[in-house]
Amino acid sequence: MARSRRMRPSAATGAIEPPGTIELVVTVVLVTALVNVLGFLSGSVVWLLGLLIFLPGAAAALCTVRQTRFVALWTLVVVTLAVLVGGDVTSDWDDRVLMVALTLVLGGASVYACDRRIQREREMLSLRSTATTMQRHILRPLPLITDDVLVDGAYEPVQEDRLVGGDIYDVVASPFGTRVLIGDVQGKGLAAVGAAFAVIGAFREAAFREPTLTALVDALDAAVVRHNSYARRTGDDERFVTALILGVDAHPQVQAVNCGHVPPLLLHDGTVAEPPLDSGVPLGLGELATEPTTVGWFTFPAGATLLLTTDGLTETRAPDGTFYPLREELAEHAGTPPTELPNLLREDAHAFAGTGRRHDDIAVLTVRRSPHR
Structure with missing residues (x-):
């Protein structure tokens, strides 16, 4: 039978839409x-x-x-x-x-x-x-707003039949300021999603309890270790999680702990800069660290935008094998509003990679200071 334009995958179910x-x-x-x-x-x-x-x-x-x-x-x-x-x-x-x-x-x-x-x-x-119902309770719909920050973003799991993948994010307004998390679980499949749930649950609880970012990171690391212990008993693979955790309050300086994750980029006055942060070991591998967790500080001025992403964007490859030039694209789209930038980068990465060449989830967040601060 002839295939018409109507016989295409349905956006809601992945099914074939029948002809009239x-x-x-x-x-x-x-x-x-x-x-x-x-x-x-x-x-x-x-x-x-x-x-x-x-x-x-x-x-x-x-x-x-x-x-x-x-x-x-x-x-x-x-x-x-x-x-x-x-x-x-x-x-x-x-x-x-x-x-x-x-x-x-x-x-x-x-x-x-x-x-x-x-x-x-x-x-x-x-x-x-x-x-969809699970996603509303696990990955909160963007944008996310607190007294300290406005967070917009784009999230897209690599497997279209699953709304939640291995990339994670969250924002918590705690007594110690706003805590922002972006992370990437190693591997794919349901086991990776389980590890993602463990980290998000621990983050939401510990962000209110722990006064320092180092203590918060220790709690997240312990959550991944507990998850891996259960995975071993059930025969599943163990996972580690790269993560970037930010602490933003009324002060001009932002606190950050990088656990083996893609570093943030600071966009301000048409420039793109990478804040100087040390990169530690991913969550779940804390016992292998040779040095204690350290907190980095950098200036986050009003009017600036922090871009947080997972390697699903930075490791996107063109058909010839070249990586997606994120910094060059950011410089080219310097005038794009932060509310539109995540989706613009996601779509641009798709065009850069070509049809059918996605290999990882994509999460992109833009973080701005609240205008009330």
Whole structure:
């Protein structure tokens, strides 16, 4: 069957959107007419039987059950008439009956396969609805606003059938100022998502409890260690998590701890600069650290924007293997509002990589000081 513009993956379920009834009827009639012409020119209706008998199978992959049933019935009628009229196929009536029976069986199997496909699509819709609810409680919708900061961003998991991937972010207004987290769980799959949940849960609790960023990071590291201990007992892979944690309050200086993560970039007055921060070990590997966790300080002036991202953006590659030139793109789009910058970078990275070359989740955040400060 001809593939139309309407038969494309649905944004909500990943399912194929079926063609309209009129479109389906026109397509089936045109295909039948074309096959009849080929049969007439060849002098044999074998063309007709050979091309039409599998038409219901194509409908099963693209259409509704009702539409597939129509195509199966249409095919049965056309093939039956061809067998009865086309004496050049065979003079044996047993073979003719067998051909009609085969058409009937394939049509019935196609209707059954279509029904099963639609059931799976409905199950997927239900799962994605549940995932949407989970996402609202795990990764809070952007933008996020506190008394200290305005945070906008873009988040996109690499697997489109999952709304939550291994990249994480959160913002907590604590008694000690606003704490901002962005992180990236090593690996992919449900085990990586489980580690992401563990870090976010620990961050939301410890951000209120711990007065220092070093204590907060120790709590996050302990959460990943506990998660890995459980993973070992259940036979899952252990994970580590790269993370960047910021502490922002009314003071011009920002506190930051980098746990093996992509460093932040400071955008101010058309310039792009990387604050001087030491990079420690990822969360979950604290026992391997040779030095204690240290807090870095840098100036975050009013009107400036901090860009936080995961390596899904910085390690995006073009078809020739070159990495996405993030700093150059930021300089080129220096006038872009912070509310629009994350989505602009995400879309630009897609264009840079080309179709079908994504290999990792993407999270991009812009952090600005609240105008009330």
